[in-house]
Amino acid sequence: MGAEEMKPETMRAARMYDVGAPMVLEEVPTPKPTALDVIVKVHACGIVPNLGNVLRNWTTWFPKLPLPKLPATFGLDPAGTVVEVGSGVTGLKVGDRVYVNPGRSCGTCRACSAGNPIGCRSMVLQGYFGFTEKAQETFDRYPFGGLCEYMIAPANGCVKLPDNLTCQQATRLGYTGTGYSALRKGGAGPDVVTLVNGATGTLGLPTVLCALAMGTTKVLAVARNKALLEELRQIAPDRIFTHSTEDGPVRGWAIDQTDGDGVDLAVDCVGPGGTGEQMLDVMRSLRRTGRLVNVGAVAERVPVNVHKMMDWNQSLIGSVWFTTAEGMQLAEMIRAKTLDFNLFKQEGYPLERINEVLAGIENRHGGFSNFSVIPNPE
């Protein structure tokens, strides 16, 4: 039996009573684990730049995606230390440092049993939103996101952190895993020319890093900001080739970069402000048998030429989030230094400043910045 750290009876949690209302810090009972859960003392919780905007507009933008019952504690990308383990947990112990993959599923359905948790009908992102009407059942079991001092998480949703990764750095595993899973679905690897659209953003930048770590020899990085693109290119000047959308459409450039062929794989990481035309421009850059994996959040309808896709044997693949197994692969890549999180600039804020952080993050340095809230310093 590991010595349990003293866990207080109550804890501070940021709670939202109405969609878009400021969060309120309140004392609530500290959660207790059921048999297969752990309690994680949260050292850092990631805050993506768009989170405040998303929460304010949720019910109008995404009426079909259920939020947890209010008041709710949000917070998508938590990392911290295990302080208590349930009676049936064998693979984790008190003191382990973990990232909590917020992707929750039932664990017993056909999809879950086949190792496909994202195919589960009960799938939710703990501390964020669900995908179907069954989501609330899962939120009832796991009511806390990372914007609190102690959260409950299933042991099989935790990724142990290597010693060379801080909890603040680990909050970036969510978007990194999202990009990594998209690359895997698209068959990334050596000699698979890979275009990343939105390459300097919060999602795009780690997607480029993962492509490099997976052995991709030619990454075509597309974004708007030329200074950020150049900074990105410097990471691997022999492998990263850049194009600013201020200099015109992607297609002609991408075709030139591939001796007239087109790219094997494109990963679209553009956020909700992106247009359908931008995505079509990227699709027109694909070679015969090329794949587009859409992992961004473009909300506009895109009129896709399905006849050409058939003639050219092309695929369009949607991808959301990533599995805990993929998170473990990333942790191992970081330990072995094939993936480097030191290039992210860390900006941490105490839990008391959550509303300020949600109101808007100034002075972002594109995807190089990593913002988090620190409920308990590590």
Ligand SMILES: [Zn+2]
């Ligand atoms: Zn399931």
